[in-house]
Amino acid sequence: MSLLLGRLPQDDDELWEYIRVVWGMTIPRVNVCKHHIAPFKAIADAYFGRYPVTIWKASRGFGGKSTLMGVLSVIEAATLGAQITILGGSAAQSQRVHEVTNELWHHKFSPSDLLKDDPTKYSTRLTNGAWITALMASQKSVRGPHPQRLRLDEVDEMDIDLFEAAQGQPMDGRGLKSQTVISSTHQYPDGTMTELLKRANEKGWPVYDWCWRESVGTPEEKGWLSMDMVERKQLEVSSRMWEVEYDLQEPSFDGRAIETAYVDAAFDPNIGVYVGDLDEYIVVEPPVEGASYITGVDWAKEKDWTIIRTFRVDENPWREVAFLRTGRKPWPQMVADLDNRLAGYGGYCIHDATGIGDVIDDMIQYDKKKIKDVVLRGRERESCFTEYIAGIEQFGLKSPRIQFAYSEHKYVTQKDLFGSGHPPDTFIAGALAWSLRKKSATLYVRPANITRTESPWKTP
Secondary structure, three states, X not given: OHHHHOOOOOOHHHHHHHHHHHHOOOOOOOOOOOOOOOHHHHHHHHHOOOOOEEEEEEOOOOXXXXXXXXXXXXXXXXXXXXXXXXXXXXXXXXXXXXXXXXHHOOOOOOOHHHEXXXXXXXXXXXXXXXXXXXXXXXXXXXXXOOOOEEEEEOHHHOOHHHHHHHOOOOOOEOOEOOEEEEEEOOOXXXXXXXXXXXXXXXXXXXXXXXXXXXXXXXXXXXXXXXXXXXXXXXXXXXXXXHHHHHOOOXXXXXXXXXXXXXXXXXXXXXXXXXXXXXXXXXXXXXXOOOOXXXXXXXXXXXXXXXXXXXXXXXXXXXEEEEEEEEOOOOHHHHHHHHHHHHXXXXXXXXXXXXXXXXXXXXXXXXXXXXXXXXXXXXXHHHHHHHHHHHHHHOOOEEEEEEHHHHHHHHHOEHHHHHOOOOOOHHHHHHHHHHOOHHHHHHHOOOOOOOOOOXXXXXXX
16 A cells, blocks of 8 residues: 555566556466566566666557556656657557556546646646657657657557667656667568567567467466457457467568578577577587587677587587677687687687688687688578578577577578678578588598408409
8 A cells, every 4th residue: 555655666566566556457477378478577677677678579459568558658657757758650559559548547546646737649748747748650750859768569560760760769867767668569571570679689678578378367367368359359360360460470471591490490498598698608518528519600899799609510410519699809809719619619610701811710729720711702601501501491400599599590581691681690600510510420430440461452
Protein backbone atom coordinates (compact mmCIF):
# COMPACT_ATOMS: atom_id res chain seq x y z
CA MET A 1 0.00 0.00 0.00
CA SER A 2 2.97 2.30 0.49
CA LEU A 3 3.25 2.48 -3.30
CA LEU A 4 -0.20 4.05 -3.41
CA LEU A 5 0.99 6.74 -1.04
CA GLY A 6 3.66 8.03 -3.36
CA ARG A 7 6.69 5.76 -2.96
CA LEU A 8 8.31 4.95 -6.29
CA PRO A 9 8.95 1.32 -7.29
CA GLN A 10 12.49 0.41 -6.26
CA ASP A 11 12.91 -3.00 -7.92
CA ASP A 12 11.21 -5.42 -10.29
CA ASP A 13 8.89 -6.91 -7.64
CA GLU A 14 7.67 -3.50 -6.51
CA LEU A 15 7.21 -2.37 -10.11
CA TRP A 16 5.12 -5.45 -10.96
CA GLU A 17 2.93 -4.93 -7.90
CA TYR A 18 2.59 -1.21 -8.61
CA ILE A 19 1.37 -1.87 -12.16
CA ARG A 20 -1.08 -4.52 -10.93
CA VAL A 21 -2.57 -2.47 -8.09
CA VAL A 22 -2.45 1.11 -9.38
CA TRP A 23 -3.12 0.53 -13.08
CA GLY A 24 -5.01 -2.78 -12.99
CA MET A 25 -2.64 -4.61 -15.34
CA THR A 26 -1.10 -8.02 -14.59
CA ILE A 27 2.00 -8.46 -16.77
CA PRO A 28 3.20 -12.07 -17.36
CA ARG A 29 6.40 -12.84 -15.44
CA VAL A 30 7.05 -16.37 -16.73
CA ASN A 31 8.72 -17.41 -19.98
CA VAL A 32 7.14 -20.51 -21.48
CA CYS A 33 9.34 -21.07 -24.55
CA LYS A 34 12.96 -22.01 -23.89
CA HIS A 35 14.63 -19.02 -25.56
CA HIS A 36 11.94 -16.42 -24.83
CA ILE A 37 11.67 -13.99 -21.93
CA ALA A 38 8.76 -12.95 -19.78
CA PRO A 39 7.16 -9.73 -21.09
CA PHE A 40 7.52 -8.11 -17.67
CA LYS A 41 11.32 -8.30 -17.90
CA ALA A 42 11.17 -6.17 -21.07
CA ILE A 43 9.02 -3.61 -19.19
CA ALA A 44 11.28 -3.52 -16.13
CA ASP A 45 14.57 -3.17 -18.02
CA ALA A 46 13.17 -0.26 -20.04
CA TYR A 47 11.58 1.47 -17.02
CA PHE A 48 14.77 1.34 -14.96
CA GLY A 49 16.88 2.37 -17.99
CA ARG A 50 19.19 -0.63 -17.72
CA TYR A 51 20.09 -0.42 -21.41
CA PRO A 52 20.00 2.63 -23.71
CA VAL A 53 18.20 0.67 -26.46
CA THR A 54 16.13 -2.52 -26.26
CA ILE A 55 14.21 -4.43 -28.90
CA TRP A 56 10.90 -6.21 -28.32
CA LYS A 57 10.14 -8.91 -30.88
CA ALA A 58 6.75 -10.42 -30.15
CA SER A 59 3.70 -12.03 -31.73
CA ARG A 60 1.26 -9.90 -33.66
CA GLY A 61 -1.78 -9.09 -31.55
CA PHE A 62 -1.27 -11.85 -29.01
CA GLY A 63 2.09 -10.51 -27.85
CA GLY A 64 0.46 -7.39 -26.45
CA LYS A 65 3.32 -5.14 -27.60
CA SER A 66 1.23 -2.01 -28.08
CA THR A 67 -0.57 -2.48 -24.77
CA LEU A 68 2.68 -3.05 -22.90
CA MET A 69 4.22 0.00 -24.55
CA GLY A 70 1.24 2.04 -23.40
CA VAL A 71 1.61 0.68 -19.85
CA LEU A 72 5.32 1.47 -19.87
CA SER A 73 4.72 5.01 -21.11
CA VAL A 74 2.07 5.89 -18.55
CA ILE A 75 4.00 4.59 -15.54
CA GLU A 76 7.17 6.40 -16.67
CA ALA A 77 5.23 9.64 -16.96
CA ALA A 78 3.40 9.22 -13.66
CA THR A 79 6.27 8.03 -11.47
CA LEU A 80 9.43 9.36 -13.14
CA GLY A 81 8.11 12.56 -14.65
CA ALA A 82 9.42 11.35 -18.01
CA GLN A 83 8.71 13.07 -21.30
CA ILE A 84 7.86 10.44 -23.90
CA THR A 85 7.28 10.28 -27.63
CA ILE A 86 5.49 7.38 -29.32
CA LEU A 87 6.19 6.68 -32.97
CA GLY A 88 4.43 3.88 -34.81
CA GLY A 89 4.78 2.50 -38.30
CA SER A 90 1.82 4.75 -39.12
CA ALA A 91 -0.01 7.61 -37.43
CA ALA A 92 -2.81 5.21 -36.54
CA GLN A 93 -0.34 2.92 -34.76
CA SER A 94 1.08 5.83 -32.75
CA GLN A 95 -2.45 6.82 -31.75
CA ARG A 96 -3.29 3.24 -30.77
CA VAL A 97 -0.48 3.14 -28.21
CA HIS A 98 -1.52 6.55 -26.88
CA GLU A 99 -5.12 5.33 -26.58
CA VAL A 100 -3.87 2.57 -24.27
CA THR A 101 -2.42 5.22 -21.94
CA ASN A 102 -5.74 7.12 -21.98
CA GLU A 103 -7.69 4.00 -21.04
CA LEU A 104 -5.38 3.27 -18.10
CA TRP A 105 -6.24 6.58 -16.40
CA HIS A 106 -9.78 5.27 -15.85
CA HIS A 107 -8.67 2.58 -13.42
CA LYS A 108 -10.01 3.30 -9.94
CA PHE A 109 -6.56 3.54 -8.30
CA SER A 110 -4.81 5.48 -11.06
CA PRO A 111 -3.31 8.84 -9.95
CA SER A 112 -5.64 10.78 -12.26
CA ASP A 113 -5.05 13.92 -10.20
CA LEU A 114 -1.71 14.14 -12.03
CA LEU A 115 -3.51 14.96 -15.29
CA LYS A 116 -3.01 18.64 -16.15
CA ASP A 117 -5.98 18.50 -18.50
CA ASP A 118 -7.95 15.88 -20.39
CA PRO A 119 -5.78 13.81 -22.73
CA THR A 120 -6.27 14.53 -26.42
CA LYS A 121 -5.97 12.16 -29.34
CA TYR A 122 -2.25 12.84 -29.61
CA SER A 123 -1.08 14.20 -26.27
CA THR A 124 -1.24 13.77 -22.50
CA ARG A 125 0.20 16.40 -20.12
CA LEU A 126 0.85 15.90 -16.40
CA THR A 127 1.26 18.35 -13.53
CA ASN A 128 4.72 16.94 -12.75
CA GLY A 129 6.02 18.22 -16.09
CA ALA A 130 5.76 14.87 -17.85
CA TRP A 131 4.07 14.47 -21.19
CA ILE A 132 3.28 11.72 -23.69
CA THR A 133 3.01 12.61 -27.37
CA ALA A 134 1.95 10.37 -30.27
CA LEU A 135 3.82 11.42 -33.42
CA MET A 136 2.86 11.31 -37.05
CA ALA A 137 4.98 8.94 -39.11
CA SER A 138 6.82 11.73 -40.92
CA GLN A 139 10.30 13.27 -41.01
CA LYS A 140 8.96 16.65 -39.91
CA SER A 141 7.18 15.17 -36.91
CA VAL A 142 10.18 13.25 -35.55
CA ARG A 143 12.76 16.04 -35.82
CA GLY A 144 11.24 18.32 -33.20
CA PRO A 145 11.07 16.99 -29.63
CA HIS A 146 13.88 15.73 -27.39
CA PRO A 147 12.24 13.51 -24.76
CA GLN A 148 14.01 11.21 -22.33
CA ARG A 149 12.12 8.17 -23.58
CA LEU A 150 11.35 7.14 -27.19
CA ARG A 151 8.84 4.34 -27.83
CA LEU A 152 8.78 2.89 -31.37
CA ASP A 153 6.03 0.47 -32.34
CA GLU A 154 5.75 -1.82 -35.39
CA VAL A 155 9.05 -0.63 -36.83
CA ASP A 156 8.90 -3.27 -39.57
CA GLU A 157 6.22 -1.05 -41.13
CA MET A 158 8.53 1.98 -40.81
CA ASP A 159 10.97 3.28 -43.39
CA ILE A 160 14.55 2.99 -42.15
CA ASP A 161 15.17 6.69 -42.88
CA LEU A 162 12.34 7.60 -40.51
CA PHE A 163 13.85 5.41 -37.83
CA GLU A 164 17.25 7.05 -38.32
CA ALA A 165 15.71 10.50 -37.90
CA ALA A 166 13.81 9.45 -34.76
CA GLN A 167 16.99 8.10 -33.16
CA GLY A 168 18.16 11.67 -32.65
CA GLN A 169 15.27 12.43 -30.29
CA PRO A 170 16.11 10.89 -26.88
CA MET A 171 18.33 12.93 -24.57
CA ASP A 172 19.15 12.68 -20.87
CA GLY A 173 17.15 15.12 -18.77
CA ARG A 174 14.96 15.59 -15.70
CA GLY A 175 17.30 13.27 -13.81
CA LEU A 176 16.63 10.40 -16.23
CA LYS A 177 18.83 8.53 -18.66
CA SER A 178 17.54 8.41 -22.20
CA GLN A 179 16.06 5.07 -23.26
CA THR A 180 14.56 3.74 -26.51
CA VAL A 181 12.30 0.72 -27.01
CA ILE A 182 12.05 -0.68 -30.54
CA SER A 183 9.03 -2.97 -30.85
CA SER A 184 7.70 -5.02 -33.75
CA THR A 185 6.64 -8.30 -35.20
CA HIS A 186 9.35 -9.48 -37.63
CA GLN A 187 7.47 -9.84 -40.92
CA TYR A 188 9.68 -8.75 -43.80
CA PRO A 189 12.95 -10.54 -44.60
CA ASP A 190 14.64 -7.42 -45.95
CA GLY A 191 12.77 -4.81 -43.94
CA THR A 192 13.60 -2.43 -41.11
CA MET A 193 13.34 -5.05 -38.35
CA THR A 194 15.92 -7.26 -40.06
CA GLU A 195 18.33 -4.34 -40.26
CA LEU A 196 17.75 -3.39 -36.62
CA LEU A 197 18.31 -6.96 -35.43
CA LYS A 198 21.67 -6.84 -37.20
CA ARG A 199 22.49 -3.57 -35.44
CA ALA A 200 21.41 -5.05 -32.12
CA ASN A 201 23.95 -7.80 -32.63
CA GLU A 202 26.71 -5.30 -33.44
CA LYS A 203 25.88 -2.80 -30.71
CA GLY A 204 24.87 -5.15 -27.91
CA TRP A 205 21.23 -4.06 -27.71
CA PRO A 206 19.20 -6.70 -25.84
CA VAL A 207 16.50 -8.42 -27.91
CA TYR A 208 13.47 -9.69 -25.97
CA ASP A 209 11.46 -12.39 -27.72
CA TRP A 210 8.08 -13.62 -26.57
CA CYS A 211 5.09 -15.16 -28.32
CA TRP A 212 1.46 -15.99 -27.60
CA ARG A 213 2.52 -18.75 -25.19
CA GLU A 214 3.90 -16.20 -22.74
CA SER A 215 0.61 -14.29 -23.02
CA VAL A 216 -1.33 -17.48 -22.21
CA GLY A 217 0.95 -18.14 -19.25
CA THR A 218 1.16 -21.31 -17.19
CA PRO A 219 -1.30 -23.17 -14.93
CA GLU A 220 0.44 -21.59 -11.94
CA GLU A 221 0.50 -18.06 -13.38
CA LYS A 222 -2.09 -17.48 -16.06
CA GLY A 223 -1.78 -14.62 -18.54
CA TRP A 224 -4.37 -12.47 -20.21
CA LEU A 225 -4.78 -14.61 -23.37
CA SER A 226 -7.02 -17.71 -23.51
CA MET A 227 -6.36 -20.82 -25.58
CA ASP A 228 -9.80 -20.39 -27.11
CA MET A 229 -8.68 -17.07 -28.62
CA VAL A 230 -5.49 -18.72 -29.91
CA GLU A 231 -7.33 -21.62 -31.54
CA ARG A 232 -9.83 -19.32 -33.24
CA LYS A 233 -7.06 -17.12 -34.64
CA GLN A 234 -5.24 -20.16 -36.03
CA LEU A 235 -8.32 -20.93 -38.12
CA GLU A 236 -8.38 -17.39 -39.50
CA VAL A 237 -4.81 -17.03 -40.84
CA SER A 238 -2.56 -19.02 -43.17
CA SER A 239 -0.06 -21.50 -41.76
CA ARG A 240 2.88 -19.41 -42.98
CA MET A 241 1.46 -16.23 -41.47
CA TRP A 242 0.95 -18.06 -38.18
CA GLU A 243 4.53 -19.35 -38.19
CA VAL A 244 6.08 -15.93 -38.88
CA GLU A 245 3.80 -13.49 -37.07
CA TYR A 246 2.59 -15.60 -34.14
CA ASP A 247 5.20 -18.35 -33.58
CA LEU A 248 8.04 -15.89 -34.35
CA GLN A 249 9.73 -18.00 -36.99
CA GLU A 250 12.09 -16.07 -39.25
CA PRO A 251 10.62 -14.67 -42.48
CA SER A 252 12.21 -16.48 -45.41
CA PHE A 253 13.63 -14.84 -48.50
CA ASP A 254 15.66 -15.79 -51.56
CA GLY A 255 18.58 -13.56 -50.62
CA ARG A 256 19.46 -15.38 -47.39
CA ALA A 257 22.90 -16.98 -47.72
CA ILE A 258 22.26 -19.84 -45.25
CA GLU A 259 18.89 -21.32 -44.36
CA THR A 260 17.99 -20.67 -40.73
CA ALA A 261 17.57 -24.37 -39.95
CA TYR A 262 21.23 -25.01 -40.79
CA VAL A 263 22.40 -22.01 -38.76
CA ASP A 264 20.37 -23.28 -35.81
CA ALA A 265 21.99 -26.70 -36.15
CA ALA A 266 25.51 -25.27 -36.47
CA PHE A 267 25.18 -23.04 -33.38
CA ASP A 268 23.86 -25.60 -30.92
CA PRO A 269 22.67 -24.20 -27.54
CA ASN A 270 23.15 -27.64 -26.00
CA ILE A 271 26.92 -27.13 -26.30
CA GLY A 272 26.67 -23.81 -24.47
CA VAL A 273 25.10 -20.37 -24.71
CA TYR A 274 27.22 -17.20 -24.75
CA VAL A 275 26.81 -13.55 -25.71
CA GLY A 276 30.03 -13.14 -27.70
CA ASP A 277 30.49 -9.70 -26.16
CA LEU A 278 33.53 -7.52 -26.77
CA ASP A 279 36.63 -9.15 -25.25
CA GLU A 280 34.56 -11.98 -23.79
CA TYR A 281 37.07 -14.85 -24.08
CA ILE A 282 34.92 -17.94 -24.60
CA VAL A 283 36.57 -21.29 -23.87
CA VAL A 284 34.22 -24.17 -24.62
CA GLU A 285 36.90 -26.83 -24.24
CA PRO A 286 40.46 -26.29 -22.97
CA PRO A 287 43.37 -27.65 -25.04
CA VAL A 288 43.50 -31.46 -25.11
CA GLU A 289 46.83 -33.24 -25.54
CA GLY A 290 46.98 -35.05 -28.86
CA ALA A 291 44.02 -33.14 -30.34
CA SER A 292 44.30 -31.14 -33.56
CA TYR A 293 43.22 -27.52 -34.01
CA ILE A 294 42.76 -24.87 -36.69
CA THR A 295 42.25 -21.19 -35.92
CA GLY A 296 40.68 -18.73 -38.35
CA VAL A 297 41.16 -14.97 -37.90
CA ASP A 298 39.52 -11.93 -39.46
CA TRP A 299 41.33 -8.69 -38.55
CA ALA A 300 39.83 -5.25 -37.94
CA LYS A 301 40.94 -2.22 -35.96
CA GLU A 302 38.93 0.96 -36.46
CA LYS A 303 35.81 -0.57 -37.97
CA ASP A 304 34.12 -3.95 -37.49
CA TRP A 305 35.75 -6.52 -35.19
CA THR A 306 38.72 -8.84 -34.99
CA ILE A 307 37.41 -12.39 -34.65
CA ILE A 308 39.50 -15.38 -33.54
CA ARG A 309 37.77 -18.77 -33.88
CA THR A 310 39.47 -22.05 -32.97
CA PHE A 311 38.08 -25.44 -34.02
CA ARG A 312 39.01 -28.94 -32.94
CA VAL A 313 39.41 -30.76 -36.26
CA ASP A 314 40.39 -34.34 -35.39
CA GLU A 315 36.72 -35.17 -34.81
CA ASN A 316 33.71 -35.08 -37.11
CA PRO A 317 32.02 -32.64 -37.12
CA TRP A 318 34.53 -29.96 -36.27
CA ARG A 319 33.82 -28.36 -32.89
CA GLU A 320 34.46 -24.75 -32.00
CA VAL A 321 36.42 -24.76 -28.75
CA ALA A 322 37.41 -21.09 -28.32
CA PHE A 323 36.08 -17.74 -29.55
CA LEU A 324 37.09 -14.12 -29.13
CA ARG A 325 35.65 -10.88 -30.50
CA THR A 326 37.95 -7.93 -29.95
CA GLY A 327 38.96 -4.67 -31.63
CA ARG A 328 39.32 -0.90 -31.25
CA LYS A 329 42.79 -1.39 -29.78
CA PRO A 330 46.40 -1.37 -31.07
CA TRP A 331 47.56 -4.12 -33.43
CA PRO A 332 50.18 -5.52 -31.02
CA GLN A 333 47.50 -6.17 -28.41
CA MET A 334 45.23 -8.00 -30.85
CA VAL A 335 48.13 -10.01 -32.26
CA ALA A 336 49.03 -10.94 -28.67
CA ASP A 337 45.49 -12.31 -28.27
CA LEU A 338 46.14 -14.60 -31.23
CA ASP A 339 49.60 -15.62 -30.02
CA ASN A 340 48.14 -16.55 -26.64
CA ARG A 341 45.46 -18.63 -28.33
CA LEU A 342 47.98 -20.47 -30.51
CA ALA A 343 50.34 -21.02 -27.59
CA GLY A 344 47.53 -22.89 -25.85
CA TYR A 345 45.91 -24.83 -28.67
CA GLY A 346 48.69 -25.05 -31.26
CA GLY A 347 47.79 -26.35 -34.69
CA TYR A 348 47.49 -24.28 -37.83
CA CYS A 349 46.26 -20.72 -38.22
CA ILE A 350 44.88 -18.89 -41.24
CA HIS A 351 44.12 -15.18 -41.33
CA ASP A 352 42.79 -12.60 -43.74
CA ALA A 353 45.69 -10.40 -44.86
CA THR A 354 43.56 -8.17 -47.09
CA GLY A 355 44.74 -4.59 -46.69
CA ILE A 356 47.30 -5.27 -43.95
CA GLY A 357 49.98 -7.13 -45.94
CA ASP A 358 53.02 -8.22 -43.99
CA VAL A 359 52.30 -6.03 -40.96
CA ILE A 360 50.51 -8.75 -39.00
CA ASP A 361 52.82 -11.53 -40.19
CA ASP A 362 55.82 -9.67 -38.76
CA MET A 363 54.12 -9.27 -35.38
CA ILE A 364 52.97 -12.87 -34.92
CA GLN A 365 55.38 -14.79 -32.71
CA TYR A 366 53.97 -18.25 -33.46
CA ASP A 367 55.69 -20.73 -35.79
CA LYS A 368 55.53 -19.04 -39.20
CA LYS A 369 55.41 -22.43 -40.95
CA LYS A 370 52.00 -23.00 -39.38
CA ILE A 371 50.59 -19.60 -40.34
CA LYS A 372 48.85 -19.01 -43.66
CA ASP A 373 47.75 -15.58 -44.82
CA VAL A 374 45.07 -15.15 -47.47
CA VAL A 375 43.97 -12.14 -49.48
CA LEU A 376 40.26 -12.72 -50.00
CA ARG A 377 39.57 -11.47 -53.49
CA GLY A 378 37.91 -12.71 -56.62
CA ARG A 379 37.54 -16.41 -57.20
CA GLU A 380 39.41 -17.42 -54.04
CA ARG A 381 37.01 -15.40 -51.91
CA GLU A 382 33.95 -16.82 -53.66
CA SER A 383 35.24 -20.38 -53.31
CA CYS A 384 36.11 -19.89 -49.64
CA PHE A 385 32.64 -18.58 -48.80
CA THR A 386 30.75 -21.12 -50.90
CA GLU A 387 32.58 -24.08 -49.40
CA TYR A 388 32.01 -22.82 -45.87
CA ILE A 389 28.26 -22.55 -46.49
CA ALA A 390 28.32 -26.10 -47.87
CA GLY A 391 30.17 -27.22 -44.75
CA ILE A 392 27.48 -25.73 -42.51
CA GLU A 393 24.68 -27.23 -44.59
CA GLN A 394 26.37 -30.64 -44.49
CA PHE A 395 26.65 -30.39 -40.68
CA GLY A 396 30.43 -30.28 -40.85
CA LEU A 397 30.87 -27.74 -38.03
CA LYS A 398 29.40 -27.38 -34.54
CA SER A 399 29.61 -24.31 -32.34
CA PRO A 400 27.94 -23.25 -29.11
CA ARG A 401 25.15 -20.70 -29.42
CA ILE A 402 27.39 -17.63 -29.39
CA GLN A 403 24.75 -14.99 -29.97
CA PHE A 404 26.95 -12.54 -31.87
CA ALA A 405 28.22 -15.17 -34.33
CA TYR A 406 24.84 -16.87 -34.54
CA SER A 407 23.08 -13.66 -35.56
CA GLU A 408 25.73 -12.74 -38.12
CA HIS A 409 25.35 -16.14 -39.80
CA LYS A 410 21.57 -16.04 -39.52
CA TYR A 411 21.15 -12.70 -41.28
CA VAL A 412 24.00 -12.77 -43.78
CA THR A 413 22.77 -12.37 -47.37
CA GLN A 414 24.03 -13.39 -50.78
CA LYS A 415 24.62 -9.69 -51.42
CA ASP A 416 26.82 -9.45 -48.32
CA LEU A 417 29.00 -12.32 -49.51
CA PHE A 418 29.00 -12.09 -53.28
CA GLY A 419 27.75 -8.59 -54.05
CA SER A 420 28.28 -5.07 -52.79
CA GLY A 421 27.63 -5.85 -49.12
CA HIS A 422 30.13 -6.56 -46.35
CA PRO A 423 30.66 -10.16 -45.15
CA PRO A 424 30.24 -10.54 -41.37
CA ASP A 425 33.49 -10.90 -39.43
CA THR A 426 32.57 -14.18 -37.74
CA PHE A 427 31.60 -15.65 -41.11
CA ILE A 428 34.99 -14.74 -42.61
CA ALA A 429 36.92 -16.25 -39.68
CA GLY A 430 34.92 -19.48 -39.90
CA ALA A 431 35.24 -19.67 -43.68
CA LEU A 432 39.02 -19.24 -43.48
CA ALA A 433 39.34 -22.01 -40.91
CA TRP A 434 37.17 -24.35 -43.00
CA SER A 435 39.30 -23.66 -46.08
CA LEU A 436 42.13 -25.57 -44.38
CA ARG A 437 40.05 -28.75 -43.92
CA LYS A 438 41.91 -30.65 -46.67
CA LYS A 439 45.18 -29.76 -45.04
CA SER A 440 43.90 -30.82 -41.62
CA ALA A 441 42.87 -34.22 -42.99
CA THR A 442 46.48 -35.04 -43.79
CA LEU A 443 48.33 -33.20 -41.05
CA TYR A 444 48.08 -35.92 -38.45
CA VAL A 445 48.06 -39.14 -40.47
CA ARG A 446 50.57 -41.56 -38.95
CA PRO A 447 52.94 -43.03 -41.53
CA ALA A 448 52.70 -46.78 -42.13
CA ASN A 449 55.50 -48.76 -40.55
CA ILE A 450 56.68 -51.01 -43.39
CA THR A 451 59.90 -53.00 -43.08
CA ARG A 452 61.39 -54.80 -46.05
CA THR A 453 64.59 -56.79 -46.23
CA GLU A 454 64.88 -56.24 -49.94
CA SER A 455 63.26 -53.85 -52.41
CA PRO A 456 60.77 -55.58 -54.74
CA TRP A 457 61.74 -53.02 -57.40
CA LYS A 458 65.39 -53.98 -57.43
CA THR A 459 66.66 -54.43 -60.98
CA PRO A 460 68.32 -57.76 -61.79
